[in-house]
Amino acid sequence: GENVEQHPSTLSVQEGDSAVIKCTYSDSASNYFPWYKQELGKRPQLIIDIRSNVGEKKDQRIAVTLNKTAKHFSLHITETQPEDSAVYFCAASNPGNQFYFGTGTSLTVIP
Amino acid sequence: ETGVTQSPTHLIKTRGQQVTLRCSSQSGHNTVSWYQQALGQGPQFIFQYYREEENGRGNFPPRFSGLQFPNYSSELNVNALELDDSALYLCASSQDSFTDTQYFGPGTRLTVL
Numbered sequence: 001g002e003n004v005e006q007h008p009s010t011l012s013v014q015e016g017d018s019a020v021i022k023c024t025y026s027d028s029a030s031n032y033f034p035w036y037k038q039e040l041g042k043r044p045q046l047i048i049d050i051r052s053n054v055g056e057k058k059d060q061r062i063a064v065t066l067n068k069t070a071k072h073f074s075l076h077i078t079e080t081q082p083e084d085s086a087v088y089f090c091a092a093s094n095p096g097n098q099f100y101f102g103t104g105t106s107l108t109v110i111p
Numbered sequence: 112e113t114g115v116t117q118s119p120t121h122l123i124k125t126r127g128q129q130v131t132l133r134c135s136s137q138s139g140h141n142t143v144s145w146y147q148q149a150l151g152q153g154p155q156f157i158f159q160y161y162r163e164e165e166n167g168r169g170n171f172p173p174r175f176s177g178l179q180f181p182n183y184s185s186e187l188n189v190n191a192l193e194l195d196d197s198a199l200y201l202c203a204s205s206q207d208s209f210t211d212t213q214y215f216g217p218g219t220r221l222t223v224l
């Protein structure tokens with residue numbers, strides 16, 4: 001089955017700096033890569049996603065890049081704000097209708 | 112918030128018992144997926160239902176089973192509960208597949224004593 005690894009497990013940045021979270025996956029058939037934000041005690045919420053036919057996608061301060069050859073994808077958050085503090089999960093799904101989350105990154109933005 | 116609801120919010124069971132968790136998907140969403148999230152970990156995919164048929168499953172034993180109904184509601188059933196089953200159980204609905212945006216419910220916190 002798929003194995004999704006996520007790094008780092010914790011990340012602290014100063015407000016206004018950028019944050020980068022990286023994930024690797026093992027199943028070359030995986031074709032959809034979403035990122036979720038989960039605040040303490042709340043449900044995961046989709047913040048951005050990318051499909052395997054696209055190399056990069058951007059939505060305001062958030063961007064995701066995908067390298068299919070190397071089987072890794074990354075989340076980039078620019079101009080971080082305190083409200084960006086949360087746990088972020090990457091995920092991968094394959095055409096076999098299986099869905100795998102990474103282990104999560106706890107991001108703290110220091111005011 | 113999303114239109115996905117779950118019940119109950121919290122549940123306490125003892126080892127060996129059976130439990131049924133419920134989820135109400137957004138109207139028009141044909142796919143529901145269930146996840147187990149242990150404390151401090153990422154959600155683990157249990158299975159997915161599409162139009163009342165299971166069409167994807169993660170690495171969970173057969174004592175985890177489910178049902179999806181035509182009215183956009185679904186159930187997760189767990190038999191012979193074990194202590195390690197203690198976790199937050201999340202359901203998520205999407206239009207037709209994983210590549211459509213998944214909307215998560217608030218979860219059911221299950222404690223097995």
